Amino acid sequence: MRYAWASASFVLSYLISLGWGQDTQTKDFVPDDFWELINNACGSELEALGSCVAPGTGRSARANLATSYSQCFRTQFDSYFECSSTENAASSDPIPKTPVRNTTVTANATCSYPKPEPILSSACVFDAEEIPRSKCCSDSSGDCSQKSVNLLICQYQAAQQYVRCTGTDNTNVTDCVVSNAEKATWLPYQFLIYSGSEKCTRAKKILTTLAISNVIALLSAALANTTVIKHLVGRKQMFEYTEIKLNFLSMFVSIGIHVSIPFIIGVLLEKQGYTVNWLQQVLIWTVRPRVAPVIAILGFVNASWMETAVNEMVADLLFSVPALIFAVYAAFFPNKTTNPAKPAEYKLYHAGGIIMIIPGVIIAFSFLMGMCLRCAPFRAFKYPAQDLWRILRNPVRKLQKKEPVPQREVHISNFKGWYINFFGLGIILYIGSWLVWTSFLNMAGDLYCPASLNTVATVLFVYPVILNVLRAFLSLV
Structure with missing residues (x-):
């Protein structure tokens, strides 16, 4: 089975811009509604991310899928939440702005990965819930820059860790992704390294x-x-x-x-x-x-x-x-x-x-x-x-x-x-x-x-x- 991930991503983004997905922004950030929006609007990216690839496929192929999903996540976050700007945050949005060119890969039907949707949402529960808990969008400043960038950093890291953790044998993928993604907001992500390697140097x-x-x-x-x-x-x-x-x-x-x-x-x-x-x-x-x-x-x-x-x-x-x-x-x-x-x-x-x-x-x-x-x-x-x-x-x-x-x-x-x-x-x-x-x-x-x-x-x-x-x-x- 062949997947043309790049074409699907651009078609979906175009359809969303015509009105599919979130029509109006809201100040009331509801995590459950937001994750439902992500699962629907970024469905093709999530399907690609959760698909096994044929043996011999380069590591960069799945790394690009993680970036593609993260870019879709940021697009939907901006369209959903009125206070999504990150311009006043201490650290900048880490998700690359240049669209990645996803390689067409052949799915490997002999293996399966855990569905990424629940894992990626579980990895960033604190950062997603911190936005409504802080009431940052309803106060006089209306500045949620740091809360927003923390969620973007966490989700980008979660997508990358999902690629790494699913490629490692005898690993609890959920624990592996969650335990690593939550660290990303208190460490300077500029100094972190993701090599695509299944095993990391201790x-x-x-x-x-x-x-x-x-x-x-x-x-x-x-x-x-x-x-x-x-x-x-x-x-x-x-x-x-x-x-x-x-x-x-x-x-x-x-x-x-x-x-x-x-x-x-x-x-x-x-x-x-x-x-x-x-x-x-x-x-x-x-x-x-x-x-x-x-x-x-x-x-x-x-x-x-x-x-x-x-x-x-x-x-x-x-x-x-x-x-x-x-x-x-x-x-x-x-x-x-x-x-x-x-x-x-x-x-x-x-x-x-x-x-x-x-x-x-x-x-x-x-x-x-x-x-x-x-x-x-x-x-x-x-x-x-x-x-x-x-x-x-x-x-x-x-x-x-x-x-x-x-x-x-x-x-x-x-x-x-x-x-x-x-x-x-x-x-x-x-x-x-x-x-x-x-x-x-x-x-x-x-x-x-x-x-x-x-x-x-x-x-x-x-x-x-x-x-x-x-x-x-x-x-x-």
Whole structure:
């Protein structure tokens, strides 16, 4: 049996525009009447969504069916409810506005899925009932923006989860859809991933990957210190470091690699999914927990590690400014629902966001005010800038047959003040980012669903080693 879903959708929409379905808008939102309207007006989309497809059909085919149904849902919501506008909501309507081009698929008569109608309505009971309960359309403002967008977010997520849950063996589809869809209104949906995968990477595995990456970065930074390694292997007495060298090329390479990693991960994740916002994934992976403040502790153990630690902390604190965006989301904006199902762990997510704001505000304030004091970022670039000048001058001096300018050494007494301040800011950012990531992933569960973490893990495990090998080489320049 062949279904021409795209043609049916456009024909139905046209007929509805001629008067089939809801004729006039109402301020009195009645959930039972509304769901009945959806079941009738979006019947072809629901039939397509609930049909098994032939083996071998691409995952994108059913994902498009979920989007098509969601678009029909939004159209009917707008035509039914007079206060359906979402323009004043804290988050925007997530349902794509461009009509999807549904693939004609062949139904598979050997299997059956549970009917989507009762499942999709059950998933968003709270958000649908919250509209009449709040009386938002009958008060003086007549503004139901947040209530409306919460219902749209929930229903869009429910349709996507229905596709995923029906494709997973031994799953209670209703529980699977309902438990995931209701989370969507208290999490920033911009950072969620739907890959179409039947199985989602567990939060524990993602967090373990981040922790292992931190350990690899710490070990590679520690082992890259040839001075300490020679002392340990040769059992020679280690001399006390009082002069620190800051290599511009080393810092430039560190910042460049750290900046490129989130973009690489963003590209890898975007290629895996259907509802992946590439830029938002770059942002969230930019503020992942990084090991810079832990490496800084090595600098307190022996000053020979300070250069590596400074390179890491400068990159880390530069990222604290874009971290403000994600931190503000975590601290304030997602909390726009009174749903009692919201877990207690949300408080950790909220607290982590507030903690992450602190170093970002301090660094941004320092840049804006130009306060080049002990903890200001400009002071941190003073010595690498001087080293850049040395690198540029030496080829010219060589042509002039003059002695090369030696790399400048900075006495530790001039160095330790803002090193300690940077370390303090880094620790705050480190704690906040772990709180946010742990609580976000645990709450999101299957809503953050990359198809595979293997390529991301490879990037996270390999880049610290490459970075420290480059640092060891550049220290000879």
